[in-house]
Every structure is written in C-alpha cells, then in structure tokens.
Amino acid sequence: xxxxxxxxxxxxxxxxxxxxxxxxxxxxxxxxxxxxxxxxxxxxxxxxxxxxxxxxxxxxxxxxxxxxxxxxxxxxxxxxxxxxxxxxxxxxxxxxxxxxxxxxxxxxxxxxxxxxxxxxxxxxxxxxxxxxxxxxxxxxxxxxxxxxxxxxxxxxxxxxxxxxxxxxxxxxxxxxxxxxxxxxxxxxxxxxxxxxxxxxxxxxxxxxxxxxxxxxxxxxxxxxxxxxxxxxxxxxxxxxxxxxxxxxxxxxxxxxxxxxxxxxxxxxxxxxxxxxxxxxxxxxxxxxxxxxxxxxxxxxxxxxxxxxxxxxxxxxxxxxxxxxxxxxxxxxxxxxxxxxxxxxxxxxxxxxxxxxxxxxxxxxxxxxxxxxxxxxxxxxxxxxxxxxxxxxxxxxxxxxxxxxxxxxxxxxxxxxxxxxxxxxxxxxxxxxxxxxxxxxxxxxxxxxxxxxxxxxxxxxxxxxxxxxxxxxxxxxxxxxxxxxxxxxxxxxxxxxxxxxxxxxxxxxx
Numbered sequence: 001x002x003x004x005x006x007x008x009x010x011x012x013x014x015x016x017x018x019x020x021x022x023x024x025x026x027x028x029x030x031x032x033x034x035x036x037x038x039x040x041x042x043x044x045x046x047x048x049x050x051x052x053x054x055x056x057x058x059x060x061x062x063x064x065x066x067x068x069x070x071x072x073x074x075x076x077x078x079x080x081x082x083x084x085x086x087x088x089x090x091x092x093x094x095x096x097x098x099x100x101x102x103x104x105x106x107x108x109x110x111x112x113x114x115x116x117x118x119x120x121x122x123x124x125x126x127x128x129x130x131x132x133x134x135x136x137x138x139x140x141x142x143x144x145x146x147x148x149x150x151x152x153x154x155x156x157x158x159x160x161x162x163x164x165x166x167x168x169x170x171x172x173x174x175x176x177x178x179x180x181x182x183x184x185x186x187x188x189x190x191x192x193x194x195x196x197x198x199x200x201x202x203x204x205x206x207x208x209x210x211x212x213x214x215x216x217x218x219x220x221x222x223x224x225x226x227x228x229x230x231x232x233x234x235x236x237x238x239x240x241x242x243x244x245x246x247x248x249x250x251x252x253x254x255x256x257x258x259x260x261x262x263x264x265x266x267x268x269x270x271x272x273x274x275x276x277x278x279x280x281x282x283x284x285x286x287x288x289x290x291x292x293x294x295x296x297x298x299x300x301x302x303x304x305x306x307x308x309x310x311x312x313x314x315x316x317x318x319x320x321x322x323x324x325x326x327x328x329x330x331x332x333x334x335x336x337x338x339x340x341x342x343x344x345x346x347x348x349x350x351x352x353x354x355x356x357x358x359x360x361x362x363x364x365x366x367x368x369x370x371x372x373x374x375x376x377x378x379x380x381x382x383x384x385x386x387x388x389x390x391x392x393x394x395x396x397x398x399x400x401x402x403x404x405x406x407x408x409x410x411x412x413x414x415x416x417x418x419x420x421x422x423x424x425x426x427x428x429x430x431x432x433x434x435x436x437x438x439x440x441x442x443x444x445x446x447x448x449x450x451x452x453x454x455x456x457x458x459x460x461x462x463x464x465x466x467x468x469x470x471x472x473x474x475x476x477x478x479x480x481x482x483x484x485x486x487x488x489x490x491x492x493x494x495x496x497x498x499x500x501x502x503x504x505x506x507x508x509x
Contacts, residue, residue, distance in 0.1 A: 006102030007491040008431075009365070028275050030282040032195065036350050037269045037290025039198045042205060043347030045262020045294075046301050047340040048127035051319025052403065056244075058255025060306040061225035063299055065255035070295035072256075072458060073263040075451030076418040077291045078441040079425040081284035084270040085439040086428075093267070093417045093424075095361055100424040100431065103491055104481070109420050110362045111477035115470075116413040117268075117355035118390065120261060121176070121348060122397035123406040126150070128344040129171035129398070130317035135337040138330070143171065153402040164402075172398035179348050180391030183356075184377070184384045197346035202297075204339025207332075208320060209300045215327045216307030226311065227251045231461050239460075248463035257461035261411045262298065266291045267418075268354040280438035316403070352394060356386035366488035367481070412466040413473075415455045422451035 028036070054062045083096040094113055098106035133143055142148075147170040152161050230241035231251025241251040248254070269286045273279045276286075305314065308323045315322035321340060324332040356373075360383045363374030377384040397406070425441055425448045441447055486492065 004492070004495065005104040005486070007495075008100065008102050009098040009106070009491060013490075028282070029277050030285045033269050033276060033282050033286030034289050035195045035198045036353075037266050037286050038202065038294060039195075039346035040268045040350035040354075041263055041266065041290060041294040041347075042198075042201060042297060043124065043340075043343040045259060045298060046205060047131060047318070047320055047344060048123075048403070049259045049262055050302055050305055051314045051316040053255040053258045054302070054306055054311045054319070055314045055316050057227060057231070057250055057258055058252050059223065059226040059311040060221045061227070061229060061252040062255050062259070062302045062306060062311075064225075064229070064252050065259055066295070066298045066302050068253065068256040068454070069260045069263060069458070070291075070298070072260070072418070072451060072454035073266065073291055073295070075447050075454060076422055077266045077287050078447055079422045079451060080266065080270050081287045081439050082425055082437060082441040083421065083428075084273045084283040084287065085280045086435060086437055093270075093421045094358055096424050096428075097420055098365065100427045101420070103486075103489060105420065106365075107367060107477065107481045107485055108474065109417055110358060110367065111474065111481075112413045112416055112470075113358045114355070115473050116264065116410055116417060117351055117358065118393055119397065119406055119410040119413070120264060121351040121355065121390070121394040122172075122401065123261065123403065123410055124344055124348040124351060125172040125176050125394055125398035126169065126401075126403045126406060127317075128175050128341065128348060129169050130403075131321065131337055131340045131344060132171050132175075134318040134321050135334075135341060138334050138337065150400055150402040168399040170399070173395040175345065175348065176352075176391050176395035176398060179345070179352055180388060182349065183353055183387050183391075184382060185380055197342045197349070201339050201343030201346065204336060204343065205297050205301060207335060207339070208324075209297075209304055211329075211332060212304035212308055212324070212327075215324075215329075216304060218307065220307050220310050225252055227254070229253070231255070231257075232457070233462075233464065234460055237464075246463070249461055251461075253458065253461045257411055257415075257458040259298075260458055261414055263291065263294070264414050267414070268350050284439040352387070352390055355390045356383040359383065359386040359390075365490045366493065367485040412459055412462050412470050415459045416470070418455045419452050419459075422448040422455070 050062065053065060054060070058065050080093075094106055094110035097109040129149070133148060136142070145165055146167050149164050149166045149169050151164060151166055151168065153164050227250035228241045229252040231249040231254030232238070232240045233249040238247075238249045241249055241254065244250050266287045269283060269290065273283050276282045301320070305319060305323055309319075309326055313326070318337070318340070321333050321336040324330075324336055359368060359373040360376075362368045363370040363372075363386075373383070373386045375383065375385045426445055428435070429444065
C-alpha cells in the first residue's frame with residue numbers, strides 16, 4: 001500500500017498526455033508569458049499589501065522585506081524554470097511533485113495549490129474593491145457601507161476580530177464574475193486583455209516612482225525598523241522579535257512572510273507551459289524576466305511609499321493612492337487609482353486563469369472527477385466548468401472574509417509549494433540524471449537548498465493561525481485523496497491494468 005502512495009509518474013507519461021482532444025492550445029509566446037507573470041506579480045503586492053505590511057508588520061523596513069522575499073523567490077523560480085522546460089504541461093508544482101516525490105506528495109501540493117490560487121484570487125478581488133471605492137470617491141460617489149466590505153475584520157490594536165458594520169463586499173463579487181466570463185472565452189483573448197492591463201499598470205508604477213521621489217521625506221524612514229529586523233515564531237511562540245497584540249510575530253521577516261504572496265506570478269507562468277508555443281525556451285524566460293523586473297519595482301515603490309507617509313499613517317486599503325492624496329496631489333491620486341484598478345484586475349485574471357489548470361492536471365490523473373474538472377469547452381478550448389466554479393468560490397470568499405486573514409492564509413500555501421519544488425529539483429537530479437533539461441537551475445545544490453531554507457524561514461514568520469488553517473485544509477484533502485483520488489488515479493489504473501495482463505496461475509492438478 002505504502003509503495004503505491006509514493007508511486008512516481010514517469011516523465012514519458014507526462015509528455016504523452018499532452019496529445020489528444022483534452023490538450024490546450026499553444027498560443028503564448030515569451031512576451032505574453034512574461035506579461036502574464038508581470039500581470040500577476042505587479043498589482044496587489046504594490047497597491048494593497050504594501051500598506052498592510054508596512055503599517056502592521058515592518059514599517060520602512062518593508063524595503064528589506066521585499067529583498068528577502070525576492071531572494072527566496074529567485075531561488076524557487078530557477079527551480080520552477082528547470083521543471084517547466086522539462087515537462088511543459090499544465091499543473092505547475094503539482095505535476096513536478098508527481099514526477100519526483102510520488103502520488104501522495106503530488107496530491108498534497110495540488111491540494112495546496114488549490115488553496116493558494118483560490119485564496120489569492122479572493123485577496124486580490126478584495127483589494128480591487130477597495131481601490132474601486134477609492135476611485136469613485138474622487139468624484140464624490142460612494143457605495144453604501146452595508147455592501148462595501150467584509151462583515152468582520154481583525155482589529156490590530158486588540159488582536160481580535162470585530163464587526164465592520166457591513167454585510168458583504170458587493171464590488172468584489174462583481175469583479176470576480178466579470179473576470180470569470182472573460183476567462184471562459186479563451187486563453188488568447190485573456191492574455192491579450194492582460195497585456196493591455198499590464199501596460200497601463202507598469203506605466204503607473206513608473207509614475208509613482210518618478211513623481212513620488214519628489215515628495216519623499218527621509219525623516220519618515222526613521223525609525224527604519226520600528227518592529228525590528230526579525231519576526232520568527234514557531235507555531236505561535238515568537239522565538240526572535242517583537243510580538244503583536246494577538247500574539248503574532250512582528251518585524252522585517254514577518255513583513256516578508258506577509259508580502260510573499262505578491263510574488264507568486266512566476267508560479268502562474270509555469271501553469272501555462274502547455275499553452276506556450278516554445279515552452280522549453282519561452283517559459284524560463286517568462287519566469288525569470290518577470291520576477292527580476294518586478295522585484296526591482298517592488299523595492300522602489302516600497303521605498304517611495306514609506307518615504308512619503310509615516311508608516312503608521314499608511315492607509316491599508318489603498319496605500320499608494322492615499323499617499324499621494326496626503327501629499328496634496330489629488331490628480332495623481334486619480335491616475336494611481338485608475339492604474340491600480342487595471343493592475344489588480346490583471347492579477348485577478350492570471351490567478352483565476354491558473355487555478356482551473358491545476359484542477360485540469362489533477363483531473364487528468366484521476367485525482368478529482370475528470371468529467372467536471374477535466375472538461376474542456378469544445379469551442380473555446382478552456383476548462384470552463386472549473387473556471388466557473390473557481391469564480392463562484394472566489395466571489396464568496398472575497399465578499400465575506402477580510403483582507404488581513406486572506407493575505408496571511410495564502411502565503412503559507414505558497415511557501416509550502418516552493419519548498420516542495422526546490423526539493424523536487426534535487427531529487428530529480430538523482431532519479432532522472434539523463435533527462436533532457438533545456439534549462440538547468442544554476443549552482444545546484446546551493447540554489448535549491450537556499451530556496452528551501454529561505455521559504456521555511458518565512459513560513460515560521462507567519463502567525464500560528466495560518467499553520468492551523470493549513471493543517472485543517474490538508475486533512476480535508478487527505479480525506480478526499482484516500483476515499484477517491486487514490487482509487488481513481490492514473491497510477492492506480494496502470495497498476496490494475498498490469499495486474500489484469502498478468503497470465504493466470506497454472507493449476508498443477
């Protein structure tokens with residue numbers, strides 16, 4: 001039994017499954033893949049999470065938080081690039097784990113990716129709602145409080161949940177529905193729409209950096225690290241650094257753990273390997289270029305933001321636009337709010353584009369019902385059923401769960417995925433030493449091991465509640481796997497076929 005749990009899916013079988021009626025169209029080039037990565041990375045991280053992380057966790061040391069998170073991501077991205085070039089199929093880290101660590105680990109990472117992309121999408125939809133309300137507020141318009149935000153939120157000063165006076169976040173539901181409709185139509189149309197959105201928001205980010213530099217007050221960077229440069233805990237017990245009112249770790253590393261979610265765009269590039277025209281070349285380009293570009297922009301914007309406004313006066317819902325309002329630049333506030341809407345929309349599009357492709361890979365393997373999650377639209381060639389389901393779940397989460405809870409919940413899932421991918425590269429080098437590697441992760445094993453250690457360090461910089469939620473989610477996943485996935489998986493079917501093909505024992509009587 002146990003050896004079946006760790007059965008590895010051969011690389012040759014992965015490549016065989018790319019053929020047939022259920023494969024996706026190869027329509028994406030290096031520019032579109034890079035655009036998808038930038039589209040997912042630049043957005044919520046700059047326009048939303050900078051406010052939460054600076055205000056609650058790191059202060060101006062948020063600049064270093066982005067550096068640490070960027071280093072962890074660069075190590076992980078190089079590992080992703082090696083796998084994406086070797087096995088250019090849908091599924092991302094789930095597929096890589098199946099080929100290296102076995103079926104049980106593949107299920108764990110696949111189920112974890114479902115959590116990562118779904119909750120990340122809800123986080124982004126939540127941020128979009130706040131920027132939309134900030135945008136229409138420039139014109140003196142507003143949405144009734146009862147339908148403008150989640151019904152409860154964490155009060156940092158008290159360290160507990162409290163009511164907001166609202167019932168649900170209607171704008172978040174609306175944007176989730178709009179993006180779902182766009183995604184059902186097709187990958188090429190979605191990528192083209194994303195490219196336009198990326199162009200707008202990158203221009204706005206450069207506007208923020210250039211114009212904001214004239215309004216930076218160095219005094220706002222003092223103290224640079226009001227919460228310290230650490231923030232490491234072990235299952236709720238702070239080991240190094242300060243502790244918040246709710247027992248959560250504070251400091252630069254705690255800030256890095258919170259904003260780590262902002263970098264998962266390069267992960268989404270690998271989920272679209274099957275739709276790349278030349279995946280062995282284009283996917284590594286898309287992953288690495290998008291990550292390096294966005295890391296530089298993140299560091300620059302966080303320096304501008306914390307230099308323009310004292311960290312404890314940063315608005316957590318629309319930090320960048322509000323910083324320019326506080327600087328007395330209402331015209332700039334309009335430009336930034338508009339760019340943020342475009343930017344956050346593209347992030348939501350890429351995240352919700354990636355989620356169904358993880359389901360598609362799992363459905364092909366029999367881990368989840370293929371009739372639903374593996375269904376590809378006959379005209380649009382998109383996994384439309386799982387796309388619609390994703391849109392519904394994202395809308396509900398964004399409507400009722402506050403930003404602070406969503407942002408921290410998604411990070412632990414992302415970090416776990418990166419740890420497994422980095423480990424899988426080392427294992428694959430031993431188990432498949434002769435496999436064709438169009439792109440090779442440099443300086444192995446140093447880079448993969450560094451990725452593992454950095455990501456694990458950031459995992460321990462998250463509050464204990466995140467570990468509890470992850471454990472509950474994984475236990476639910478184990479229940480589904482042992483009662484359904486294990487019996488219907490592609491490897492189980494191969495074992496059953498092999499047993500059926502064995503000759504019947506010869507009777508000696």
